[in-house]
Amino acid sequence: MLDSKIRPLIDPPLNAIGKNLARGGVTANQVTLAGALLGVTAGIAIGYQHYLLALALVLLSRILDGLDGAVARATSQSDFGGYIDIVADFAFYVAVPLGFGFADPTNLPLAMVLIASFTLTGISFLAYAVMAAKAGRETEAHGKKSFFYNSGLAEGTETIAAFVLMCLLPHYFGAIAAVYSFMCVITVVQRTIAAKMDFP
Template identity: 80%
Template sequence: MLDSRIRPLIDPPLNAIGKGLARAGVTANQVTLAGAVIGIASGVAIGYRYYLLGLALVLLSRLLDGLDGAVARATKQSDFGGYLDIVSDFAFYVAVPLGFGFAVVANLPFAIILIASFTLTGISFLAYAVMAAKRGRETSAHGKKSFFYNTGLAEGTETIIAFVLMCLLPNNFAIIAVIYSAMCVITVIQRTIAAKVDFP
């Protein structure tokens, strides 16, 4: 929901940093993998109840997730880079709730629900992208991407906000997870309706 609004604000500084990294010989895939490793590490830190460390790693991971595209735009975008980016994103999306599930046993059912909702959201996102690609559809609302990005209530920005709140308010993980899981389900319904309209 917020990604397309935030993109014009964050793209200029990210692109400037991305050009600098590209000049230094850093590749987009290296940045993507670094972001994935740090994102998974955030889940490990959270699992050991180092919530503020987990928060710092979450934010660093997402910074790198934004920078990989900037480096790619400064050099050369590739289909494999797009593949690596989306796989890394979902590794991160699983790692954080899994960490909360390990941190407190009572969190585990809610972590599973959240991971399940991320799975459904990811499937709806990728299925829509496949159908859009078959029909040659393109959009620049989220910047130049390897996939067609269909908007919805729960997107990357909202996920980061939810994870930040979880790290700052770990005792409230369950309620935040339930609310965000509901947002993910609504997003799947939105995309399903859009697919029905766009791909009859």
């Protein structure tokens, strides 16, 4: 929901840093994999109840997630890079709730619900992107991407905000996870309605 509104604010500094990294020989895929590694490590830190360390890792991971596109724009974008980026994103999305499930067994049911919600959201996102590609649709509302990004209530910005709240308020993980899972379900409904209207 907020991604397209935040992009004009964060893209200029990210693009400047991305150009410098590209000049230094850093590739977009290296940045993507480094971000994924930090994101998965955040999940491990959560599992050991090191919540503030996890918070720092979550934020660093997402900075790198923004930088990989900036590096790609400064060099060249590739379909494989787009593939790696989405796989890395969902590895991160799964790692954090999984960590909370290991940190406290009472978190496990809602951690599973949240992972299931992410799965459905991801499927709706990718299915819409496939249909959009077949129809030749394009958009740069979320920046220049390898495939079509359909907006919804729960996007990257909202996910990061939820994860930050979980790390700051781990005892409220269940409530935050329940609310965000509901937002994910609403997003799936939104995309399904959009798909019905756009691809009859």
